[in-house]
Amino acid sequence: MDIEIKVWLYDILNAINEIDCFFIDTPKEFVAYQNDLKTRRAVERNLEIIGEAMKRILQKDDSLELSNSRRIVDTRNRIIHGYDSVSDEIIWSIVVTHLPVLRTEIEILLGE
Structure with missing residues (x-):
């Protein structure tokens, strides 16, 4: 595996x-998340990092098999450019549903 891709995969794993x-x-719990502005912003920042790393991976090698890779980049773009339309419910769904799957896929790719 290309060293840059490996670094970006580790960046994603670290953000997760x-x-x-x-x-x-x-x-x-969603209510605890929704009521904690610092945690919401910190989660969003890490999703930005995940999305940017994924964008770089796709630019370097678009054949890498990662679920929802394009949607991850789209989410990053929405958080950065459409900050006023970011939904706490969608972000929470990503945290509890999609990030565990992404973590498993990356650990398999990295052989961990």
Whole structure:
């Protein structure tokens, strides 16, 4: 695997792990997330990082098999450029539904 792609995959994995760390002392519940502005912004920032890394991966090798890769980039763009239309419900759905799948796929690619 190309070294740059490997670095970007680790960046994604680190961002997912960081998001998980936000819920160590806080219940991983939507209401708790929605009522914590700092956590919401931190999660959004990590989703931006995930989306940017995914964009770079797709530009370098669009044959890499990762679920929702294009949607991940689109989400990053929406958070950055359409910040006023970011839905807490959608972000939360990504955190609890899609990030665990992405983590597993990346760990398999990296052989972890």
